[in-house]
Amino acid sequence: MSAAPEYKRADALASIEKVHTRPFPARLWAWRYIVLRRLTQFGILLLFFGTAHWGWEVAKDVPVLTGNLSASEFIGLIPMADPFAALQIFLAGHVLLAETLIGAAIVLGFYLLVGGRVFCAWVCPVNVVTDLAGWLRQRLPISALFSLSRGIRYFVLAAALILSVVTGVAAFEWVSPVGMMHREIIFGLGLGFLALAAIFLFDLLILKNGWCGHLCPLGAFYALVGKVAPIRVRFDKTTCTHCGECARVCPEPQVLNLKKLEEVGYVASGECSNCGRCSPLCPEGSLSFDLRALIRRHNAMDAVSK
């Protein structure tokens, strides 16, 4: 930085000041994506729950949304299936019915469009637990117990696939806290909440963003899927002051590598979950959701107008 003082420390400090002196309505407004995410997370859960327990139907004998996140059917017409679960079951040696294959293709196609880890931030129920742990951790003086590479999740992903072949059952599905939480909310309680409590404490006291950001193989699977998605967080280098507020709130701060961002003009990593924490917070408006195809043009326009 000292070599090329393009970014002044004073600018950055001014930006940080801006973030911390926002008026209350602006603070609330910055939470809009978090509110939307909770609405979709709980909304999806509610649709499953209402269909299972209150017999919600769109017409006579046409239930709204049956099943759970592993596999489901929407309005008796559209099958959906977790592509990672389907892959494991296939590797375990079971030939899947067309319904599961079509369902998995539909879900995979959807996340290829909107971003793989959109599942993590907008759908997965465990995210509510780990977000709470992350939020608390940011406010409590808890130092790191140890550090762990975030790449470890890809090894967990590989292990899940290998173990599916070895054990003859879908290895992650049999231990998945994501499945446990969703199932037990919809279909009745077991001891799955203990796994969630463990994840909460692990994230809070042992490793920040430990489960979602380091270990979860489903997240790793969707990170690979999300590499090619057209919806991306655009980065405008002309307005950015390098204040670092975005990385402070980001659960995957490695995706906000500023050097990389300046090069490509958007968050390229599939590990970004499009959660929408950074863009409403950015005091300079340098981060925003955009389509990959338009990003180059928009960035050029910003550079001109600056």
Added chain:
Amino acid sequence: MSDKGVTRRDFLVKLAQGSALAATAGTLWAYMVKQEVRAHPFALRPPGALAEHDFNAACIKCGQCVNACPYDTLKLAGAGGDIPIGTPHFLPRDVPCYLCPDIPCMKACPTGALSPELKDINDSRMGLAVIDLENCLSWKGLRCEICHRECPLKGKAITLETHPREISKHAMFYPIVHSDACTGCGICEKACPTTEAAIRILPHRLVQGRIGEHYRLGWTFETEITQEFKPVLPAEPAPAEPPKTAPGMDYLNLGID
């Protein structure tokens, strides 16, 4: 350590550490999964379920069969319970399977863990009813026979046999289960009036024996006359003349003085 990056030794040590970690974690994980899969041999599965191992491999744990069941028979197992995690099962004493003719649970299954090859619900084999002869009221000599009356396949899956007893006691009417027709729906278990059900559904492999190929139940089929079969010939006609060696006395007593 040099600035140039990792030396060969570093690389090999890291490789060994990584492999050790992967092997340990992988073994633990596989052990957990295996342990869970064999958790409970008594799980009763919905109609059309594949054999237990194939079923465990194929079931995606989505619960659509549970949603589809109109009687709330099916439950999805929670974590830490007796039944393998997340899989559908039922407890007949709570709610039995009422054998819907359109088999909605099987139709809801997206993976084929509940096989679409099941066309007739009466061909389903969820388990087998087993009677505790010592505690069955009918077998004790009372007139109960509730299981027989409630059985959706009565006369086929459960038949009533009679056995006369001494004068002043009525005859015994006792139920017998036939595995060739019993679906394992558990309606009998639900209906059984004893404090603990005296008729219960158990998975076939826990109760059914197998006699082996070499036993021939001759009376169950017509015996064919084969090439090797030789009928017993009539006795030889008696010799025309008395034996020449016969000494004219009771030769049987020869040598006895």
